Structure formats: structure tokens, C-alpha cells
Amino acid sequence: MERAYRRYSRTYMLSRKIKSKSALPFLIALLLASCSNDIPMQNLGLDDVYRIPRMKKLQLRPALTGNAYRWTVEGQTVSTDHEYIFLAAREGTYSLRFEIIDENTPYSHEFKVNVMHEEVEYSPYIERVYEYCPAPGQFVNELPPYENGDSADDMIRKAGECISGTNDVMITLGGYGGYVTFGFDHTVVNEPGQNDFRIWGNCFYDMLMPGQASGSAEPGIVMVSFDANCNGIPDDPWYELAGSEYNSPLTTKGYSICYHTPDPDRVPVPDNSASIDDCYYIRWTDNTGAEGYIPKNRFHPQNYFPAWISDNTLSFSGTLLAPNARDLSGNGTYYSLLSYAWGYVDNHPNEFEELNSFDISNAVGADGTPVELPGADFIRVYTGVNQCCGWLGETSTELSKAADLHI
Ligand SMILES: [Ca+2]
Ligand SMILES: [Ca+2]
Ligand SMILES: [Ca+2]
Numbered sequence: 001m002e003r004a005y006r007r008y009s010r011t012y013m014l015s016r017k018i019k020s021k022s023a024l025p026f027l028i029a030l031l032l033a034s035c036s037n038d039i040p041m042q043n044l045g046l047d048d049v050y051r052i053p054r055m056k057k058l059q060l061r062p063a064l065t066g067n068a069y070r071w072t073v074e075g076q077t078v079s080t081d082h083e084y085i086f087l088a089a090r091e092g093t094y095s096l097r098f099e100i101i102d103e104n105t106p107y108s109h110e111f112k113v114n115v116m117h118e119e120v121e122y123s124p125y126i127e128r129v130y131e132y133c134p135a136p137g138q139f140v141n142e143l144p145p146y147e148n149g150d151s152a153d154d155m156i157r158k159a160g161e162c163i164s165g166t167n168d169v170m171i172t173l174g175g176y177g178g179y180v181t182f183g184f185d186h187t188v189v190n191e192p193g194q195n196d197f198r199i200w201g202n203c204f205y206d207m208l209m210p211g212q213a214s215g216s217a218e219p220g221i222v223m224v225s226f227d228a229n230c231n232g233i234p235d236d237p238w239y240e241l242a243g244s245e246y247n248s249p250l251t252t253k254g255y256s257i258c259y260h261t262p263d264p265d266r267v268p269v270p271d272n273s274a275s276i277d278d279c280y281y282i283r284w285t286d287n288t289g290a291e292g293y294i295p296k297n298r299f300h301p302q303n304y305f306p307a308w309i310s311d312n313t314l315s316f317s318g319t320l321l322a323p324n325a326r327d328l329s330g331n332g333t334y335y336s337l338l339s340y341a342w343g344y345v346d347n348h349p350n351e352f353e354e355l356n357s358f359d360i361s362n363a364v365g366a367d368g369t370p371v372e373l374p375g376a377d378f379i380r381v382y383t384g385v386n387q388c389c390g391w392l393g394e395t396s397t398e399l400s401k402a403a404d405l406h407i
Pocket of ligand 1: 189190191192193194195196359360361
């Protein structure tokens with residue numbers, strides 16, 4: 001398919017146009033190249049017409065420079081940067097213009113991009129897991145299962161087998177900060193005013209609390225990244241999708257935590273409830289000066305520290321949501337985990353599509369400034385709370401699949 005598109009990449013030397021208007025002493029060319037993982041094309045000119053599939057990026061990189069630039073699509077200014085990545089979800093013919101705004105060498109070129117249906121139908125579901133880095137937790141090494149000798153890459157593959165396509169098998173992210181990064185076989189386009197993708201968890205509402213959105217909410221924070229350097233690797237800037245708690249005074253920005261591997265020679269310390277085998281199992285410290293432990297409970301006797309990690313510590317950072325658990329019994333035997341309003345994974349039951357869907361337009365920079373992204377190539381989910389609930393164990397986000405809502 002890529003070869004077919006390349007055929008349409010007929011070289012068109014812009015210098016011809018310039019020369020017809022004036023006798024510029026230098027050759028001017030426009031370098032047009034597309035994302036290496038999308039439609040590889042690179043030449044020194046610009047075609048009058050390009051043909052690309054929908055939801056794939058076309059990277060426009062002029063060799064010309066000037067004081068200022070303007071890219072327009074259908075008459076609307078879309079960028080004033082030197083380079084521009086064109087991306088469209090809908091098929092059709094788009095009119096583009098590139099201008100160099102410069103007193104001495106003004107320049108303008110118009111061209112068309114024909115956006116077509118893909119030759120091989122896209123999947124609306126996850127194609128690939130790029131990273132699987134759970135924090136310690138009671139389901140770690142089980143969801144997905146670790147087997148002796150498994151490497152980090154093996155665990156990424158196993159996580160991918162769980163949540164890719166329609167497989168729909170739950171993976172755990174462990175305690176605060178643990179994360180997974182995944183992507184699709186195309187860019188998830190940010191459609192204005194619409195949710196763009198959906199993620200499935202395993203949250204349920206408590207039957208004993210009718211009318212209340214509370215039960216087993218284990219909110220995971222979502223981040224998105226656009227493959228701006230077009231290398232197919234998640235090495236580009238990440239942006240948090242601001243959910244309902246983003247601006248809450250109870251939310252901690254710039255939080256970081258460090259988990260320490262348990263000393264194998266320590267004698268476990270059970271509590272008197274018969275549900276906790278070791279109250280001081282995995283110690284954590286954080287950048288607020290606090291410390292605590294992930295206890296080991298009797299229902300999950302396996303190693304809680306990711307067994308494929310050889311380091312003695314495991315660190316995570318991000319935004320920390322306030323604890324959402326309420327001890328309704330008063331004695332640690334009955335917890336209900338309150339769902340936050342919106343914008344988190346594993347926070348409302350799956351049947352509430354809207355509450356499990358995400359709008360890329362909610363992306364914010366580290367200082368909270370909104371960032372308008374054309375789409376997302378990489379999506380990351382991490383456990384957003386740091387809390388333990390007695391015999392229920394630590395709160396950990398789980399997810400089982402995700403879908404692009406525009407396919
Ligand atoms: Ca959107
Ligand atoms: Ca990249
Ligand atoms: Ca869960």
C-alpha cells in the first residue's frame with residue numbers, strides 16, 4: 001500500500017513558480033516528507049496532489065525558511081510553524097496552502113490532499129502495547145501471569161495479548177503510578193467536541209448503596225501523546241487528560257513515589273484480622289515525606305513486586321488523586337470506593353459509555369495549560385490513587401480493552 005501511495009508523489013519543483021515571477025538567485029524547493037511509519041515519501045519538491053489514507057499523518061517539511069509561516073486547510077489557518085502534519089479522519093479532497101510570510105521572498109503554494117479509505121480496514125481496538133510497568137500489587141505477576149525467566153518484553157507481549165483486539169482480558173496496573181502504554185493501527189483523531197476513545201475496566205457500583213456511584217472505583221489517569229517526530233515510538237511529549245478532579249485542591253500535582261523490594265529475610269507481621277499475612281510487606285516512600293506499606297493479604301500469596309524487575313526500587317511520578325475509599329463499617333471490614341465524576345479509567349461500570357470515554361481535547365501541559373492535539377498515537381493509563389483498604393488490598397486500576405470511537 002505504501003508503495004502505491006509513493007507513486008503519486010510526483011516531484012514538482014516549486015522553483016519553477018518562483019522563477020516565473022521573479023529571478024530569485026537561488027533555487028527554492030519544498031521538502032515534503034511524510035511520517036516514516038505512515039506514508040514514507042521524501043523528495044525535494046511538492047506535488048499538486050497527494051493521496052493518503054484517512055487517520056494517517058502526512059508530514060510536511062519545507063526546506064525553505066522565512067520570517068513567518070502559515071498553513072491553511074480549507075481557508076482555515078491550522079499552523080504557523082515551519083513544519084506541519086496533516087491528518088484527517090474523514091475521506092475527501094482537502095485544499096491546503098503553505099505560505100512564507102517574508103518581505104523579501106514571500107511565497108505561497110496551494111496543493112490538494114485526497115484522503116481515501118484505507119486499503120486494509122483498520123481495527124477500532126488496540127493493536128500494540130508499548131510499555132507495561134505495573135507498580136507492586138496483589139494481582140501483579142498474575143494479571144498477566146509471570147512465568148520464570150520472563151523478561152520485561154515478554155510481559156509487554158503478554159499484556160498486549162490480553163488487551164489487544166477484542167481479547168478483553170483484564171490486566172492490573174498495581175498500586176499508584178503503575179502504567180501501560182498502547183496504540184492503534186492508525187492515529188486516534190481528535191474530533192472537535194467529541195469523545196475520541198473508550199477504555200474498559202472492571203468497576204462496579206455497590207448494590208448496598210443504591211443511587212450512589214460508589215463501589216469498586218479504582219481511578220486511572222489517562223495520558224496521550226502525538227507521534228510528532230513520526231518515528232512510531234512513544235518518545236514524544238506526554239499530556240494528561242484533565243478529568244473531573246484535575247483542579248481539585250485535594251489533587252497533588254508532581255507527585256512521585258518509590259517502592260522498595262521486600263527484604264527476603266524479614267519475618268512477616270500478620271494483623272489480627274486473619275486477612276493480612278504481612279502488614280509491612282512492600283515499603284514505599286514519596287516526595288511529600290510520607291511513607292507506608294503495601295500489605296500482603298492471605299488471598300494473594302504470590303510476589304507482589306514485578307518479578308521481571310531486578311532493581312531494588314521502582315519509582316513512578318504523576319498526578320495523585322485523593323483517596324476515594326470510605327470505610328463504611330468503621331472497623332475495616334467494609335469499604336466502598338467512590339467514583340469520581342468523569343475522566344478516569346476503571347472508575348464507573350463499563351455500561352456507562354460516556355463515563356468511560358475520553359476527549360483528547362482535555363489534554364493539558366504540565367502547568368495545566370490546555371494543549372490542542374490533532375490526535376493520539378500513544379495512550380497511557382496509570383493508577384491515580386495511593387491507598388490500601390484492609391483485606392481489599394491496595395487500590396489498582398485494571399483495564400481489558402480500548403476502542404477508537406471514530407472507526
Ligand atoms: Ca475530541
Ligand atoms: Ca515518536
Ligand atoms: Ca479495578
